[in-house]
Amino acid sequence: MAIVNENHLKLPGNYLFAEIGKRVAAFKEHNPSADIIRLGIGDVTRPLPMACIDAMHKAVDDMSRIESFKGYPEYEGYDFLINKIVENDYKKRGITVGVDEVFVSDGAKSDTANIQELFGLNSRIAVTDPVYPVYVDSNVMAGRTGEYIDGKWTNVTYLPCTSENGFVPELPKEKVDLIYLCLPNNPTGTTLTKEQLKVWVDYAAKNKSIILFDSAYEAFISEKDVPHSIYEIEGAKEVAIEFRSFSKTAGFTGTRCAYMVIPKELKAYTADGSEIGLNRLWYRRQATKFNGVSYIVQRGAEAVYSEEGQKQVKETISYYLSNAAIIKNGLESIGIKVFGGVNAPYIWMQTPNGMDSWVFFDKLLSEANIVGTPGVGFGPSGQGYFRLTAFGSRENTQAAVERFKTRLKV
Amino acid sequence: MAIVNENHLKLPGNYLFAEIGKRVAAFKEHNPSADIIRLGIGDVTRPLPMACIDAMHKAVDDMSRIESFKGYPEYEGYDFLINKIVENDYKKRGITVGVDEVFVSDGAKSDTANIQELFGLNSRIAVTDPVYPVYVDSNVMAGRTGEYIDGKWTNVTYLPCTSENGFVPELPKEKVDLIYLCLPNNPTGTTLTKEQLKVWVDYAAKNKSIILFDSAYEAFISEKDVPHSIYEIEGAKEVAIEFRSFSKTAGFTGTRCAYMVIPKELKAYTADGSEIGLNRLWYRRQATKFNGVSYIVQRGAEAVYSEEGQKQVKETISYYLSNAAIIKNGLESIGIKVFGGVNAPYIWMQTPNGMDSWVFFDKLLSEANIVGTPGVGFGPSGQGYFRLTAFGSRENTQAAVERFKTRLKV
Known part of the structure; x- marks a missing residue:
């Protein structure tokens, strides 16, 4: 009789990003017209360098x-x-x-x-x-x-x-x-x-x-x-x-x-x-x-x-780091405490009033139609934090910051 | 202290194809002018279909x-x-x-x-x-x-x-x-x-x-x-x-x-x-x-x-199966007992006089400059067998069969 590796069954629920995908899909089903901005999964959006x-x-x-x-x-x-x-x-x-x-x-x-x-x-x-x-x-x-x-x-x-x-x-x-x-x-x-x-x-x-x-x-x-x-x-x-x-x-x-x-x-x-x-x-x-x-x-x-490749890579990294600065500065301007974003494409924000990470995930999604990543998904000390990524387009990044300022009910 | 997974250490010697590579490299070092035909590792040689x-x-x-x-x-x-x-x-x-x-x-x-x-x-x-x-x-x-x-x-x-x-x-x-x-x-x-x-x-x-x-x-x-x-x-x-x-x-x-x-x-x-x-x-x-x-x-x-892809794939498969038939028929013509080669790109031959698979590997390499795969590398019941593949070029396949006929000292 084939017995499973029961260690696999110990994993609690879904892999973090799979769980996020599920929640976003559910939200979209009920809000088909919502214009969702994704600053959740750490995925790039700029094309490959032409050298590649x-x-x-x-x-x-x-x-x-x-x-x-x-x-x-x-x-x-x-x-x-x-x-x-x-x-x-x-x-x-x-x-x-x-x-x-x-x-x-x-x-x-x-x-x-x-x-x-x-x-x-x-x-x-x-x-x-x-x-x-x-x-x-x-x-x-x-x-x-x-x-x-x-x-x-x-x-x-x-x-x-x-x-x-x-x-x-x-x-x-x-x-x-x-x-x-x-x-x-x-x-x-x-x-x-x-x-x-x-x-x-x-x-x-x-x-x-x-x-x-x-x-x-x-x-x-x-x-x-x-x-x-x-x-x-x-x-x-x-x-x-x-x-x-x-x-x-x-x-x-x-x-x-x-x-x-x-x-x-x-x-x-x-x-x-x-x-x-x-x-x-x-x-x-x-x-x-x-x-x-x-x-x-x-x-x-x-x-x-290659010389060309290095140049193109640096342009793209610089684009993302500018996005990071826009998010960091934008959030700080409304009193949100923010870390990272200088040597990394990630901005790590404290949730308002120490709110639970997943509660903030749902709140940000429903109020501002922004997808981020609940900090607690990265470990217990991530509770009360939330991750935003700088991998979006400039336009979306700016729009997301604007929504933080205008649509999020704090 | 970091302890290794000692199960990894149980693997006897090299992975089969790594061991073959090592022996071929050693042979080439001592026989740099030898024109080696590789019918060993099961690797293809024909280009990708144009559709791909x-x-x-x-x-x-x-x-x-x-x-x-x-x-x-x-x-x-x-x-x-x-x-x-x-x-x-x-x-x-x-x-x-x-x-x-x-x-x-x-x-x-x-x-x-x-x-x-x-x-x-x-x-x-x-x-x-x-x-x-x-x-x-x-x-x-x-x-x-x-x-x-x-x-x-x-x-x-x-x-x-x-x-x-x-x-x-x-x-x-x-x-x-x-x-x-x-x-x-x-x-x-x-x-x-x-x-x-x-x-x-x-x-x-x-x-x-x-x-x-x-x-x-x-x-x-x-x-x-x-x-x-x-x-x-x-x-x-x-x-x-x-x-x-x-x-x-x-x-x-x-x-x-x-x-x-x-x-x-x-x-x-x-x-x-x-x-x-x-x-x-x-x-x-x-x-x-x-x-x-x-x-x-x-x-x-x-x-x-795609339609094109299917046509091109079939042409290549047919090319390899023709190679298989050439090997099968050639070896049978000199009294070697051969299996496979009809529904697969592999020809499974009995070594002459039940010779040890690795001994035959070295013999075939040194006498005919052909690389094959020792049967025992695939398991104990492979002892006394030897694998040849049909993935070579037509020319090399024919040359290999010729070498079997003329250079192998049985």
Whole structure:
């Protein structure tokens, strides 16, 4: 008799964005004429850089001719892309990353969800709270998180990041094995300085823990002293895996490409204390369960690093950051307390009068026809907060701010 | 302290095709002038159908304009593709599959490797032997297979398929929960009739087992009475998940697109006996750990079903099947016993004098400079067999047969 993995059944309700989709669909059914502005899911809206478009046309043509046709890609990605990543994202910042330390994938969601497979089921995970739900949910499905009681998993260490502590997480009191850090943070849009991040690298080194560092929003960093890569911190190659994505950097959410860096220095341990290199362990995982990323898509990603591509990417990022500033300034002008939006496309607002996040979601949707994301969907410390994204059009962003000012009944 | 998932360490050595790659690289290093013909890894060589090329150019252009730009795809695939799948692969064969029963993915390897996540760790798996290594390896990594002793996993039920039983597996003696069937089979190229497949559907119904039916080679079926889908068998929707791929059908190994069908009727059970629908469970898995397939790629896959696309696909399949016939006839002409090659792109040959599969691999590589795949790499009952593929060019296929005749020292 086929028995299900009952850990999957522990997930409470829908995946956050699926639940939002459901509520919006229900609202639209009853209000078919409502002109909804979506500042909820963190999805881009600007077209791909023309450099990527041109490169993908060429790649499609490659697939039409026997002499340039490509079959199975390398599990870890094509050299042409990996070389560009190593050169531009690392070497130019003074960081040495080997070409065999980079693994190209179809998305940072897959990567951050799958990486836990490398670790024992008794590993204790720590997450900043609030945070991107995939880190916790993928561990729930694997059976690592215990029971869900009062909005928290009993075996997860939550590291609250709120306005009270300036969104700087404190080191955990209990020992933890895997630490998920997302910086610039989704959903709060906040960052850590190099000095603040070093505290975590040192903690991991001391406790033989591993930091899973998701820097999907790196391209939005606009301030100095905000690390673009965890490997800017001394000792990080011994303790950290870094996740990057072309989704937010270059509008690839619908094109699908990301990568991970797993340094060769990075080790985990068997129960009896032997060192195991995680780089080769992940290669074996990918070789067994993944068949690489589309050649066409990898050519598109490569073009992000061309001179033209870089210029176009920066224009788009700047467009989104201007949206972020419009939201931030607009909301502040009516007395709403707002965080993020400077080094990230996310604006993290406190709900008026500490209102419940989902109640505010429904209120904002019904009164202003704006879709945002309830903060509590990102973790218990997100309660009383709400996430807005800067990925809309300029027009919609301005209209949304206007609606905040005129239609929201506070 | 970060402890690894020690199940990963149980995998013996390299993934089969990685090991082959290593041996070929070593041979080339010592024999740089050798003109190697690759009939090893099952990778296509013919260009994509022009219908797919045209569709992907159009899709790339869609990504360049704000009004047609696509962000995150649906987790389960775009309707435009799913509708074509339902219509062409099922309805035209008299099979009813709902649009919400299809899940588009980046490859059948990912799907067949990931599906085990839905099931309890105590599930007993059965595999036809020999078979595509991913089914067993993904279960090894999850910890379901026990110990590896004398080429077999202690907790896996092997269903031998050899020339002795005409490659028709016998029902297992012990009860099994999950049954992997790959038909037409990789690596043997053999199939089952409807009547023979019905035996398995009935077994699964009786034992509440689930059949994981991989029909990645369906497009190569040329004989009547060979089922194209397991859902041609009465009762199969209650017991089977079907995996399909565009890789071999339309040359998508480097483009990456596949799909699964999980019928709504299909249930597994909790330990206390409650029914759980696997369709929604998989949706939740994908929503949490996967972000869908590239829009451009899905448009390419859609074009496979256009009139032009179908014509072009059939031409390519026919080209490969002619290669298969050339290999089959050539080898038989020198007294080698050969199976498959009629409903599949694979020729499964007995090694001369029952030689060890890997010994024959090295012999064929060094004497004839031909790369094939050692049968034992697909399971213990593959020992003494060897797989050749029909995916080469006509010229190479003919040259390979000539080398078999003239250079192989038997």
